[in-house]
Amino acid sequence: MSLIQSLKLVIAPPHPAARPFLLASGAGAIIGRLLPFRVTRWLGTASGLFFGFCLYFFRDPERVTPAEPNLAVAPADGHIVSIEKVAPPPELDMGDAPVWRVATFLSVLDVHVNRMPVAGTVTRIAYHAGQFLNASLDKASELNERNALRVTLKDGRQVAVVQIAGLIARRILCDAEEGMQYETGERFGLIRFGSRTDLYLPPDVTPLVEVGQTMIGGETVMARL
Template identity: 45%
Template sequence: MAGDILDNQGRGEAGWQWPSIHPEGRKFALITAAASLVTAFLAWETIAWPMAFLTLGVLAFFRDPERVVPQDDKYIVSPADGMVSLITQVEPPAELVGDDGSGTTGLPAGPVTRVSIFMSVFDVHINRAPIGGIVRRVVYMPGKFMNADLDKASEENERQHLLIERPDGVSIGFTQIAGLVARRIVPFVKPGDMIAVGQRVGLIRFGSRVDVYLPAGTSPRVVLGQTVIAGETVLADIGTQPLIEGVSQ
């Protein structure tokens, strides 16, 4: 069950179960399932079968499995399922820097490490909080729908910036970016919400990317090409700069 204690001392009860389907996806599944049934009733099999398979694809896309979230204040966990496609030094988005007029201090100016996670249509698209704390900003930016794997998608695509501040003042910013197929970013949180690390914060419909901006003095614990899991994979330890190397196979 969600919330059960699972650890390396044998506590908890492990078991496989079908992942739930997020409510955001149920309406799409109902539409495609209805179309499949109607076309089957009309004996339009060439349409009915593809619509039936599309229904299964929609259900798979909106699956919402439970996750076992690491509980350590030094960890920044992955906000998205997918592949680490870019690790680079950049200036954080202007929408997350400085005072936005609300009296809330954003990220400091200056280069930081950005870890980009590309989500294919086969990945889980529920995004989760990389740290626990107060949601300070949720800023939606309209834009284009270029391939989310491109570096310039961070500045030109439709996107939504989020800023979370921990009780000790450490802030993490991250950005949900729409891709070629994605046409809507759906937030689950708003400024002022108190959230836990690994908590669901939103989704991006039908393929996209999430950028995470690490604090100064923090290097990623992941490498290019690595597959990460939202709410489980540790992206970085705050304040540490290990050199992590991998060999592609």
């Protein structure tokens, strides 16, 4: 990665979800530094630091999705923590036959914008309230708060992508609605402050990635459909 590409990743414009955090911390930083009290100046400094953190955390860089058709790309940045055959989320009504699940863990330093891994139609969305365990653990897929999407491909096969809240994350944002059509790599949501994103592939598809591999959302090829 070139220096220019690295800078674009760091200074990318923030996602709209950052606005309330930036407004609150920005106002706190200005007011705190203007008032002539030691405590308010300290709070102003802390607010300024949080403002900078939010700019970095909510960054939303542009991505170049591979033009080749019939690819499944990474739905999120981060690194792969598990690849195993399991039953799809029961709330999506995709049957109980095991399929490949690829789990990507996002630290607070990763870009947290979720991108659609395939081209298709969102045919079901199911929210499940749950715990806030460390998202890198396998049991987080079943126990943590999550938002699951079933995406139907043009040939009728189905893919599932699941947004999972983590130890720090407390809010899952999903812009998708049932019936909406997406192209591969399009943005569909975001998870705040550390999380995990699971991808469930069709039964006849094998992952092309490995545990520990770093993912770039919307760009890294995870499987050929």
